[in-house]
Amino acid sequence: MVRLNRIYTRTGDDGSSGLSTGERRSKDDPRFEAIGGVDETNAAIGIARLHIADYPDLDLMLGAIQNDLFDLGADLATPETATPPTFEPLRILPVQVERLEKEIDYLNRSLAPLTTFVLPGGGAAAAHLHLARTICRRAERVTVTLARAANEPVNPEALRYLNRLSDFLFVASRWANDLGGRDVLWVPGQNRE
Numbered sequence: 004m005v006r007l008n009r010i011y012t013r014t015g016d017d018g019s020s021g022l023s024t025g026e027r028r029s030k031d032d033p034r035f036e037a038i039g040g041v042d043e044t045n046a047a048i049g050i051a052r053l054h055i056a057d058y059p060d061l062d063l064m065l066g067a068i069q070n071d072l073f074d075l076g077a078d079l080a081t082p083e084t085a086t087p088p089t090f091e092p093l094r095i096l097p098v099q100v101e102r103l104e105k106e107i108d109y110l111n112r113s114l115a116p117l118t119t120f121v122l123p124g125g126g127a128a129a130a131h132l133h134l135a136r137t138i139c140r141r142a143e144r145v146t147v148t149l150a151r152a153a154n155e156p157v158n159p160e161a162l163r164y165l166n167r168l169s170d171f172l173f174v175a176s177r178w179a180n181d182l183g184g185r186d187v188l189w190v191p192g193q194n195r196e
């Protein structure tokens with residue numbers, strides 16, 4: 004169980020931070036970039052949730068995702084090492100990815116197929132969900148960079164989760180846009196004359 008009784012510790016004043024294994028690294032370490040990207044995605048989803056009062060099903064899904072993103076941050080903060088930690092590391096599991104896939108399918112069933120790309124916008128909820136999607140894609144990119152680095156293991160399910168989450172956020176943005184009715188569609192070359 005997490006226990007936070009002190010918010011500041013002064014241990015990071017030197018520009019370092021600690022992983023859950025106790026290892027200290029520079030705050031600009033690629034692992035902290037990935038953890039920060041996941042945290043930023045979570046915050047953006049929190050803002051989007053302020054605008055979806057008319058969509059209680061979607062709010063429940065996003066609440067579960069926010070909890071998953073804390074799991075994902077814990078997963079990234081506990082890299083696999085030759086010496087296992089003294090505690091059971093929290094890892095993203097296939098069931099969490101599968102839940103996202105089922106929710107994408109559920110939301111997508113109500114949407115008309117697209118014939119062009121969607122521009123971020125429409126309503127406030129959709130615009131914020133699009134922003135969360137782009138932040139999630141950045142988190143995914145930095146996590147892929149981390150996973151490709153030597154001696155930086157990343158749980159493959161964590162990568163799958165981030166990839167599926169950006170898909171979820173895209174479909175959710177359309178769903179929150181009156182089931183796609185307020186989607187703003189891209190018109191290729193519209194302003195070239």
